[in-house]
Amino acid sequence: MNDAAAALRPRKSPVQARSAATIDALHIAAVQVLTREGLDLCTTTRIAARAGMSVGSLYQYYPNRDALLAAVLERHLDDVARTVEQACHGCRGKPIAQMAPALVGAFVAAKLRDPEESKALYAVAEARGGAALTAHTHRRVVAAVAELLASAPDAHFEDPVMTSAIALSALVGPVRTLLEGRAPAGFAECLEEQLVLLLTAYLRSCRSVPERKMERS
Amino acid sequence: MNDAAAALRPRKSPVQARSAATIDALHIAAVQVLTREGLDLCTTTRIAARAGMSVGSLYQYYPNRDALLAAVLERHLDDVARTVEQACHGCRGKPIAQMAPALVGAFVAAKLRDPEESKALYAVAEARGGAALTAHTHRRVVAAVAELLASAPDAHFEDPVMTSAIALSALVGPVRTLLEGRAPAGFAECLEEQLVLLLTAYLRSCRSVPERKMERS
Amino acid sequence: MNDAAAALRPRKSPVQARSAATIDALHIAAVQVLTREGLDLCTTTRIAARAGMSVGSLYQYYPNRDALLAAVLERHLDDVARTVEQACHGCRGKPIAQMAPALVGAFVAAKLRDPEESKALYAVAEARGGAALTAHTHRRVVAAVAELLASAPDAHFEDPVMTSAIALSALVGPVRTLLEGRAPAGFAECLEEQLVLLLTAYLRSCRSVPERKMERS
Amino acid sequence: MNDAAAALRPRKSPVQARSAATIDALHIAAVQVLTREGLDLCTTTRIAARAGMSVGSLYQYYPNRDALLAAVLERHLDDVARTVEQACHGCRGKPIAQMAPALVGAFVAAKLRDPEESKALYAVAEARGGAALTAHTHRRVVAAVAELLASAPDAHFEDPVMTSAIALSALVGPVRTLLEGRAPAGFAECLEEQLVLLLTAYLRSCRSVPERKMERS
């Protein structure tokens, strides 16, 4: 796994402004090709061409195709994670009724900012090795939400990490359904509202755990 | 879409016992290769080899690789759908508190019966054209659950299809998190319990207000 | 070449009526498939299917695909040859002015009886080894026409075989142009008339000078 | 037909000298393989190998095997057409007795310059789609000759295009007979002379049409 991870690292850090711009161009191009042509047709040559450079240049920045796609995916996941983390910071210590909308809002906004991109990157995540990339960011978000839950004044969670993991996964499901076109008509319009309902209800029924102590007594 | 669908249809129906066995062997082999090697390495040659036959034979039953994978995916989805539909029939007219565990139980059981297979097939579903295959089964399950919800004596849902779609998607999320290895330790053990909690809570908070009055009284 | 020829011989002679019927069916099927699908798609399976039998049966009568196609081609060429030979017999000893229309008529009729078949078989003749098959029949027709020329009362040909070969080839050219769709509009309608003109003119200008004196006197 | 034609277009134009050399090498290799092995064995791998490059390189210049073969055929046909057109220009306005040898000479020279190549390409022309390629060049040559005929001072042709088409086809026949090895001994030696005889005689008997008017009077 060490080797595998090493093989996916970018070749050079964007120490120079030019590098950063080039890498940006590559990411944008990759997402465009991914979006318009699909993962199968997302070849290095095509990406380079869309980015206005030659294949050779692409290989100056990434050791192979997978490394580039991994980087693109990572950046996307990182964006989502940061957005959610900021939301968490913003409502630390607030009651569940305020946490839920904030969390859902941040998550949905991040994922639906560019739906095509989000959708295309799911395909990348599914491909060989994608799980590892996703896992890291996922844990990060779970941790942030767990911390948030622990700070709720109107609830006590026995296992905040678990509750966070379930809750987040439950939010991901409907968003993915929407992105992948399995949603019935009108789904998009009431998605956020329903997710708030869902999250609030779930968190409320989880916090009841402290009550169990009372039951035991 | 007609053409695309036609291209994925199997070539011959298993009229003879031998054919049926061959097709079964192909499905099993495909899942094994998918599971152990990943979608990229899941080539027709490898599948045929694992199934103990030559590539030619594979092509006698499926017009191309995608058709085989589609058939494997379809069979799996169909299994899940049928399981859930049966559960729905089994608790029609029962209160939410009984519906939720039955639904979650059926769904989780179907998806985790062969976790490796379930996981591997997500990759297939993600690949070009997979959405269409998933969509059909998804609608079928959504419809079954919607009907079930409408039969609940202790609740009235304004838009059962939407509630069903959200609820099911919310169940899918955590199951997928588990299958794809993003789950924290202990996740598997409390998954079903938490999903029941989640579903119950969500359905309770969705039902129309009038019912609540009756509950309180 | 002996081996090559042997490999193309049919497997059994049609001693039984059933064999003859089967072989007929195969020939007809082969021509149909050739005509409708082209040489590339003219596979043994397709031919057998169109002939209402299994591939296995086809191989009972022909050792391989090429042998079947060769037999079909040979039969066609033999038909043409026989037709022309009969025409030759029919106007032996007649003057050129009568020979030419008879020859052209026979040849054109034979080749255009089933234009699709004629055309399709050109493709077969062009394929590997086809030259050998064509050569034999060609020589036969050339010989028949040469003999006819030698019998002309109003002409003496120094080298009847050569004249025959040139003349026949010259007739083939326009017929082929028509069959292969390179002909301008109206070509078909005046083809025979023009070929008679062409043949008559050529034969007249070939015959030895002394004859001309006789004609003028 | 637009799509079909597009699929056969070369991929890149030989902008660089290297490219032009590569394309030339491919054409030469294709003809050699075609000549020595036949159309069936004329595979992309073999062509590339004979050209001293890898298959990949072949596909950098042609989108598929047929496109390469089509290009080779086209180049050959274009050569022939140009040669004949030049001969036509050279004897415009001259009497038939001078036209015929010039035309025959040019045509025979062009076709027999590299007999193996000419022969091999007939097989290509016969293959699926070849007719279309041939047709265009054929029309071009027919038009050039028709124009030439119209310029003859000692003859008037009612339908020069038709006469041209018949005459040219009649020349093609014997040349093809020679190339494909169906010719009797000595054929090659007297071919040109006989074709001149043939063409002259045919044209003379066609021009007689104006004379008919005189007959009618």
Added chain:
DNA sequence: CATGAATGAGTCTTCATTCAT
């Protein structure tokens, strides 16, 4: 004898990656 499922060598074609210019 007929059948048609099975075989697998051999095609075409793509695309990640390299390296001479």
Added chain:
DNA sequence: GATGAATGAAGACTCATTCAT
């Protein structure tokens, strides 16, 4: 550093031919 032509391994797929039933 940039370029993009060249590479060739590897995949999908076909079809002539065989042979067990």
